[in-house]
Amino acid sequence: MIKKKTKLFSTAVVLTCMALLAGCGGSKGASGGGGEERVAVVLKTLSSPYWKYVEAGAKAAGKELGVDVTVVGPNAESEVMQQINMIEDQLNQSPGALVVSPSQPDTVVPVLETATVPVLLIDTDAKLKNKTSFIGTENYEAGYEGGKLLSSLLQKGDKVAIISGALGNTATDERVKGAKAALEEAGMVIVAEQPADSDKTKAMSVMENILQKNNDVKGVFAANDDMALGVLRAVEAKGLDVKVIGTDGTLEAVESILDGKLAGTIAQNPYKMGYEGVKNALAAINGEKVDKRINSGVEVITKDNAQEKLEFLKTISK
Amino acid sequence: MSQVVVKTKNEVMNGTLKRVLSKFGPLIGLILLIMVLTVLSPKFLTVNNVMNIARQSSINALLAIGMLLPILTAGIDLSVGSLLALSIMMMGIVTVNMGMSPFLGILVCLAVGAGFGWLNGILLTKLRLPHPFISTLGTMNIARGIALIVTGAAPIAGFPYAIQFLGREFVGPIPVSFLLVIVVYVIFHIFLTRTQTGRYIYAIGGNPEAARLSGINVDRVLIIVYTISGLMAGLAGLVMVGRVNSAFPLAGLSYELDAIAAVIIGGASFMGGVGTVWGTLIGALIIAVLRNGLNLLNVPADFQMTVIGTVIIAAVFVDVLRQRKSKKA
Amino acid sequence: MPERGQYMAVRTESLLEMKGIKKSFDQNHVLKGIDLDIKPGEVHVLLGENGAGKSTLIKILTGAYQKDAGEIYWEGKPVNLQTPIDAMRLGIATIYQELNVIPQLKVYENIFLGRELKRGGKMSMLDHKAMREEAKRCLGMLGQSPNLVDMQLGKLGIGQQQLVEIAKALAFDAKLIIMDEPTSSLSAQEVEQLYMCVEQLKKKGIAILFISHKLEEIKRLGDRITILRDGFKIETMPVQTTDPDYWIELMVGRSLDEKFPKQTFTLGKEGFRVEGLEVAGAPEPVGFSVRYGEIVGIAGLVGAGRTELARAIFGADPSRNGKIFIDGKEVKIKSPRDAIDAGIALITEDRKGEGLLLDQTLDFNITMANMKKFAKKSRLIDLKGIREEAKRFIKELKIRPDNIELKARNLSGGNQQKVVIAKWLCTKAKVFIFDEPTRGIDVGAKVEVYRLMNELVENGAIVIMISSELPEILGMCDRVLVMREGKITADLPIGEATQERIMKAATGA
Incomplete structure (x- = not known):
């Protein structure tokens, strides 16, 4: 009896997980559409507001420019190896270009050196010879x-x-x-x-x-x-x-x-970093020239313009 | 319908088959997982991706096999993640900052891990701290603290090739790090099943008093156990440095938990005395395959945590059901 | 009182009646249709070898297991025991070998654990006064002093703790108390006290289902006896008019030649001597010696320091002063390893806690104290050699089932004991110290253990047996040492040893 229950239970668990995954994977695949260029974006994490802005910028660029954008990131900035694994797994799916914000700049160098597609760094720079560009705040x-x-x-x-x-x-x-x-x-x-x-x-x-x-x-x-x-x-x-x-x-x-x-x-302008990251990635895919260093700029926020900024932040973090 | 099928199957199933099923439960889980992921992602079952999984699993696999020993003795080693960090920071200081021989660096890396592991054993057996949870919780914080202090929290990059070799190179398509895992697992298998000390580890986990009264030097075996666990942390660190060509003080943060998860998913008992080397390998592979598969499906990291948590509980629950049954009979 | 229906009146005579109870686990049929009836105020003894189905039957009666088939009637009414709470509500209480008490709590708190009396509704304060009074009444029924109620339970002896458990049963109006080998860990005095309590309970009309392997005890207390074998009820009969030898015959399914197969060998020279050994809790150093060809028994009350003496010889506790000689040569013993290397074996009292690895296979258990022997030149273990050695011992000691791959957990108590003995035989020990070797194992297995002791002596080993069972001491030993408060108070050749003399030396009376 129990044996049977055990097996049913474990089968049920596996199937439930898989069903959930299939759901997630499926929806992503569907949004991709055919014939579009694909840009993979690997961030330090997706679990803080700052990185949500970057994600929003990247996705907005994808929508405007007709690029299939995948944004992923570990659950914490300290999950350095998980980020490396994610880069590997994204490279394995042969995207048109890769946009990375390295948690520990040095650690991404070995894996990104092997990349055969354009690599753009955003937010944090790394000593990477084959990088197309670094986009970030001065x-x-x-x-x-x-x-x-x-x-x-x-x-x-x-x-x-x-x-x-x-x-x-x-x-x-x-x-x-x-x-x-x-x-x-x-x-x-x-x-x-x-x-x-x-x-x-x-x-x-x-x-x-x-x-x-x-x-x-x-x-x-x-x-x-x-x-x-x-x-x-x-x-x-x-x-x-x-x-x-x-x-x-x-x-x-x-x-x-x-x-x-x-x-x-x-x-800082995280939204712009994400946006510029994808935009320039597309440019690189299309063989256009991309600046080695792109300043995503800063903005002085005081009481005078805070309301405006707040509204902007609220729209993109939705 | 399915009820009927299960019943007839059950009747056909003889004792041996049942035992095989319960023995290979984790392996069956892994195979199921691979089958499902193959269907869901066309990239999953490619040579490239399989080798990615092999490489990505190797650090946790090395920590997990070290962790198996304390868990077999009904203990735990929470310090391995921090020991990994300290080992590689010290190796960085010796080879990069001080420019000494890479082989000396490797030696330092392994020695720091093993040394702190030995300290864990001493704290447990000679200072008689009540449970390794406490001693290793202490060394976990100490080692992490030292790792941060030694360079003022700065990372170290640019290691010599000899150090990077293990984590970086391939033999044909196969990563050297995974070959290392296989060699280490074979050695552990022989150690645990075919040597006196190995068998004593099981005996101590099963019943420490019976082990002691059977003439086993329990303290000595425990010190060996924690030293080896620390040594494996150093070795895992060496592989990590090879993969990323840098050492950073927050490396291996909370890796002990993944290692424990692999051991438990692999069928070892937290009560001690039960668990195998191959089960642990399968546990580590299940975690790596899950992570990789979820990455390929672009499942968000937060959701990945949830899935892995569910798998841990499910794996242990299945085991509990099985044991409940065997104890009643 | 519940109303009594018409057909219930037919069965009023019995308090409990079980009919055709069946139970199996997987393909393993443990109970194959058992009938049992218990009358109010009787002591009903359940006798059977380990594995005969006694514990399964009790677990069904206490609601821990569910029966597969059969009926249970309580006071004539059919009942369905789904959970232990159902059984408790009916008035069935169980006193297990391992007591279910909390040593840190006071006696009355233990008695009311989980059913505390309150001043008002569910959330109100505890009514300590009422609980104390009720606890005094229950202890009084057992002839105990009311002063006990405020003592911390852990400070009482095992015997009194057990009485507290019985008082707990009385406090919730138990009508049937199941006692599972209640005297197995009690001293002689405590046993006497328990017997008196049982008499008291009988007078109050409380029925007792008594499980015991001790024939004297059964003869003294029992009214009727039911014998189980291989999941069948063999017979129920009055205790007083039947012969214990007949019970055993029914129980094992064959006649046992002797309960104590004592063999006498020619006495040799002294082979083992202990001199001035400091023992934990003993006021002065202890010394004694054993000669080849004899079995030396160590008798005494529980707590007399016998186990401590054995552990001190074996180096199991931190080392103390004293000398130990084997064949006239001194051996230094600082740890169990030293003792094993010197050729000493200690078969401990607590098989599961100190002897066995329950989750390991038989071959692992049997060879674990002498793994060295199987280490090859390469330092690897010779697994084939281990299996062969284990098989040899399993055959020699008739361990059942004879499968080395089996886990020790799945064996009966008697067979587990044999595995422990096999472990020590495997070490090539010369000196065997048995601590309560037959506790909790059935009569058939006991005889086999005794035969083994004979064989050991015959083959030139030194055998020492610690036992609280005087018949066993008198039946198997050639010489008896009696201990009291850590001292050896008597050294009697078997010819001079009588129950009275031993008890006198043991109690100091």
Whole structure:
């Protein structure tokens, strides 16, 4: 009896899984249509808003240009090997071109070197000889704009603090460099520069420590929005008036600006990265010339244009 | 209809056939899975893809076979993912940063894994920590911490060819890493079934007191078990470095869970004393085939997790039903 | 009281009646149509070899298994026992060999575990006072002091813990109490106490289904006895007017020549000596010696330190001072490995917990203490050699079923014991210490174990047997050591050993 049940049960499980998969696979295949070029996009993950914007941009480009776009990514940015496997599996299905945002730049080099189709990197660059292009934010520029924005809100000689990302994170390091340059040019006094690993909670406690020593800090530049929001919490808890500038332009940050809390953010343009990625991939497939470096640009978001940005973010994250 | 068919089949089925079925349950699952995926994706059963699966499964397969030993002794090793990271970071420091011989680097990689594994064994047997869950949870965090500290969290890239060989090269169409897996599994099979220590591992898992009173040096065997598990983490790291030509401190994050999943799907018992080398290989292959198949079908990663979770529970549940039955009889 | 229907009146005499009960697992027919009736206030003994179907029958009665065929009547009414709760509601309670108690809780809390009395509705506070009072009443019925109720259960002896379980049964008005070998782990005093309790229960009209292998006990307590063999009921008869030898004949299906096949050999020189050995819990070092050609029994109450002595000799506990000599040569023993290498075997009391790998095959179990022997030059194990050795022992010891691929779990208690013995024979041991070797195994298997001891002695081995069964000690040994509180209090040649003398030395009375 039980034996029978066991077998029925296991068969049922296998079949259910397969039915679900067949459903998913089928729908993807159907949307592909015939005769279109196919571009595979492998991101760091699909499980955070930022990457959803990239995905939305890539898919929008696909729709507009008539390209079959497949966007995949592991469940976390730390799943480095899973990303490598996904790249392998996508290459195995011979797409027209591959767009990749590497979680760990060095790790994708061996597998991407073997690719026979155009490879475009977005968001994060890697030392890949055969890459067609890198499309991403100039992080130095983003930081510089952030520093400029913060200076414009303060008086010359005011004390400011900088919250950087994890040690060795080149993107946030560049931003910090840019911000520093702008702040120094404007004559601000940088009293602290501490890492908070791009983490909101950590940024909050880092800021608390900074305020212990310097409770007359007037402004803070954070190398991403999560840290900026963490800093804001620490500041609010002390009831101080400190201008906080973030970087990235996430939905949460924009909402905070609208609420009059965050002073501003330097938005990266993830949507554009995705869009440009697919657009230039198509160009490469068609043998057109593609620039080796494409700046996806930054956008300064303050109370003036936050509403607009919010609406845009909401439409693309649907 | 189907009821009737099952019944007549059951009647025909003699004891041996039933035993074969229950023994090869995971293999049957794997074959079913392959058949279904072949139908769903035309790319699945191609030489290229099969070799991809072989390569993609090899890191987990190496960790899983190491993990089999602690699980056979009714223990667990949570530290393997972190040991992998620490091993490759140290290898990176020795070969890339310090420019020493790649062979010394390989030695360091394996020695770091084995050394920390040995420490796990010592913590368990000499310090008498109550369960390996605790000791290895501790070393898991320690090793990950050191891996992050040694380079200030920066990755290391550009390894010499000798180190990349295992993870990168092919013999004909077959990845060297998978050949390594096969060799390692054969050695483990012989070790577990044909050596004294191997048999003692089963004995300890089945009944530690009976094993001790039968003259088995339980502590010594446990130390060997955890040392080997750590060594396999180092070896898996070596293969990983070959695949991606870089070492990074967050490598192998939560890999211990995939390794445990492979061992359990392969039919080993968490209670210890039950489990085989080939079952573990099939468990690792089931996970790799599932992931690869789901990738080919462009199933989102979040959904993949759900499927793998379901498979773990289903595999163990089927096993529980089988055991419940055999105990009643 | 439930109303009694017309046809029920016909069956009022029996409390429980089972008719034509059948049960099989897969192709394995365990019960082939068993009838059993139990009257209120009687002690009904169930006797049968292991595998005869006793435990399956009990599991059906307690709702743990469902019968395939047959009927069960309770107080004349047909009943359907689907779950253990059904059986409990009817008033059927079971006292298992392994007690179901929680040592950290107090006695009264154990008695009411899962059925706590409350002051009001479901969610209200526990009524400790009412529970204490009721617990006192139940303990009183068993002749126990009311002061027990507030003791932490784990601090009581096994015997008293068992009485608490019986009190638990009384607390929910059990009418039938099933006792599964209740005396197997009790000391003589505790056994006596249990017997008195059983008498008390009888007087109260409570029926007892008593499972035991001890013939004296059956003779003393039982009213009627039902004998099972191979899934059949052979006969039900009054205990007092029938002969135990006849029961055994029915039970094994043949007549056993002797219960104790004692053989006497010529006494040789001293082969084994223990000097000044420090034993866990013993006040002073212990020493004794054994000569070739004799079986030495170690008697005493439970907790007298006999198992501890055996473990100390075997190096099973952290090492202590003392000397051990085999053939006059001192052997150093720091661990079980040392003991095995020196040629000592310890057949432990707890087969499943300390002797066997239940999920491993017979050949694995039999050879595991001497794996070295099968290591080839290449350091690999000679699997063929292992299988052959195992087959040889299975044949020699008549282990059934004789399939080396079988897991130890699937064997009966008697055959499991033989596997453990085979394991030690495989080590070529010279000194065999048996700790309660026949506990929980049936009469037929017991005789085989005794014969094996004879053979061992005949072939020049030293045999020591720890036992709580005085008849076994008196029936099989040539000399008896009696222990009390960790000390050897008597060393009696069998000619001088009587139950009284042993008990006197064991209790210090």
